[in-house]
Amino acid sequence: MRVWDIVVVGGGPAGLCAAIEAAKNGARVLLIDENSRPGGQLFKQIHKFFGSAEHKAGVRGLEIGLQLLKETKELGMDVWLNSKVCGIYDDNVLWVVKDERKSFQVKGAAVILCTGAVENSISFEGWTLPGVMGAGAAQTMINVNRVLPGRKVLMVGSGNVGVIVSYQLLQAGAEVAAIVEAAPRLGAYGVHTAKVRRAGVPFYVSHTIVRAEGDGKVERAIIARVDERFKPVDGSEIAINVDTICLATGLTPLAELAWIAGCKFVFNRVLGGHVPWHDRYMATSKKGIYIAGDITGIEEASTAMEEGRLAGVSAAAAIGLIDTERLEKIAGEIWERLDALRCGPFGENRKIAKQQVMAGGDEQ
Amino acid sequence: MNMRITKHPILGDIEYDRKVKIYVDGQELEAIEGEMIASALLAAGIKTFRYTKKHHAPRGIFCGIGRCTDCVMTVNGMPNVRTCVTPVEEGMRVETQHGCGKWKEGAGDE
Numbered sequence: 001m002r003v004w005d006i007v008v009v010g011g012g013p014a015g016l017c018a019a020i021e022a023a024k025n026g027a028r029v030l031l032i033d034e035n036s037r038p039g040g041q042l043f044k045q046i047h048k049f050f051g052s053a054e055h056k057a058g059v060r061g062l063e064i065g066l067q068l069l070k071e072t073k074e075l076g077m078d079v080w081l082n083s084k085v086c087g088i089y090d091d092n093v094l095w096v097v098k099d100e101r102k103s104f105q106v107k108g109a110a111v112i113l114c115t116g117a118v119e120n121s122i123s124f125e126g127w128t129l130p131g132v133m134g135a136g137a138a139q140t141m142i143n144v145n146r147v148l149p150g151r152k153v154l155m156v157g158s159g160n161v162g163v164i165v166s167y168q169l170l171q172a173g174a175e176v177a178a179i180v181e182a183a184p185r186l187g188a189y190g191v192h193t194a195k196v197r198r199a200g201v202p203f204y205v206s207h208t209i210v211r212a213e214g215d216g217k218v219e220r221a222i223i224a225r226v227d228e229r230f231k232p233v234d235g236s237e238i239a240i241n242v243d244t245i246c247l248a249t250g251l252t253p254l255a256e257l258a259w260i261a262g263c264k265f266v267f268n269r270v271l272g273g274h275v276p277w278h279d280r281y282m283a284t285s286k287k288g289i290y291i292a293g294d295i296t297g298i299e300e301a302s303t304a305m306e307e308g309r310l311a312g313v314s315a316a317a318a319i320g321l322i323d324t325e326r327l328e329k330i331a332g333e334i335w336e337r338l339d340a341l342r343c344g345p346f347g348e349n350r351k352i353a354k355q356q357v358m359a360g361g362d363e364q
Numbered sequence: 365m366n367m368r369i370t371k372h373p374i375l376g377d378i379e380y381d382r383k384v385k386i387y388v389d390g391q392e393l394e395a396i397e398g399e400m401i402a403s404a405l406l407a408a409g410i411k412t413f414r415y416t417k418k419h420h421a422p423r424g425i426f427c428g429i430g431r432c433t434d435c436v437m438t439v440n441g442m443p444n445v446r447t448c449v450t451p452v453e454e455g456m457r458v459e460t461q462h463g464c465g466k467w468k469e470g471a472g473d474e
Binding site for chain 2: 138143
């Protein structure tokens with residue numbers, strides 16, 4: 001069994017920042033990712049980020065990804081790609097399967113879990129037909145693989161993912177036939193929604209998809225108006241000819257490893273469900289296990305990066321590489337930036353939700 | 365059918381010079397070196413990757429990040445390979461999978 005100071009699981013925005021921060025402070029770091037290239041979902045985010053200059057606002061996600069990979073390389077940490085962490089045992093021992101054929105045990109004096117999230121789906125008649133997919137899947141196809149999953153798309157969900165992916169589908173040359181939103185109002189930042197609206201995409205609020213139709217693949221979508229209890233209203237169906245239906249219906253934290261490790265969990269609706277409890281240093285209830293990014297609750301890449309830095313610094317402090325005074329100073333600065341990101345009508349809810357998680361949870 | 369995005373306002377234009385040949389259900393298909401199998405298939409307009417065991421219902425790509433396993437196919441004789449996270453290789457044999465697929469003798473050995 002090989003031993004590192006800090007083992008980071010997941011090489012997305014949170015994991016890369018955690019690994020970089022830990023390595024900068026002198027830790028010997030192993031970064032593990034199941035994909036053939038690190039970066040998580042950063043490389044499909046070709047839009048500019050929000051926030052202030054120190055949050056890299058105005059910089060596109062993929063450029064941030066490249067910058068982080070460069071830093072990772074310069075710091076000379078160990079990076080294991082095509083490697084899945086399948087188990088976690090006492091004393092921060094991880095079971096890793098590399099290249100689908102080699103099995104290893106590795107240990108970190110501290111472990112930082114940055115495992116991200118998975119898209120939610122909704123089920124309806126015909127939802128398993130080829131052509132129905134997560135909005136994130138379509139985004140991966142167009143922005144990373146540069147392949148259109150279809151020519152004419154219905155987007156289900158008007159949150160940030162729904163409208164950003166819709167706009168990127170337009171940029172990629174697809175037609176977006178409509179965006180449906182079950183709630184009576186649109187869910188995304190105005191600037192993103194407005195761009196899609198200006199491009200002529202119709203929005204249907206208080207509407208949902210009831211059926212996907214087609215012979216062996218999606219050929220049309222049937223949408224319908226919903227009542228105040230979100231039940232489709234008879235006779236309100238509209239048929240829209242599309243070959244692709246994208247589901248942008250939220251995300252759920254991927255927290256299995258924290259669960260296996262025996263971390264305390266809390267439930268929080270705003271943050272996407274069951275999340276590991278953590279303190280203001282991103283430490284879980286299990287000694288030596290830290291978390292950052294979407295595993296702690298669904299937010300954005302910008303907050304994930306800050307949480308990653310915080311977890312990296314905290315883990316480095318826990319193994320004696322940073323003294324308490326310096327940790328407090330850095331943690332204070334990061335929290336200022338996190339608070340600045342968690343403001344406005346969307347951010348404020350997340351800020352409250354985060355406080356509830358740290359306090360022990362909002363619902364039992 | 366070519367679904368590749370060769371011109372893009374943000375990502376710029378692209379020309380591919382490194383190509384590989386794969387075989388999909390015996391048919392030769394040109395793919396881009398390093399791309400995922402699912403990407404090569406969608407680029408050619410192929411949307412059905414497998415049929416389910418019980419109802420023989422068609423399935424294609426769903427999550428695109430290796431989580432849902434809806435896009436699995438038989439690759440070089442090995443069934444249940446997640447095509448959205450498996451890169452193409454020269455001469456790779458990709459087959460539409462029926463049910464749980466069949467393991468070809470010797471497949472997956474080093």
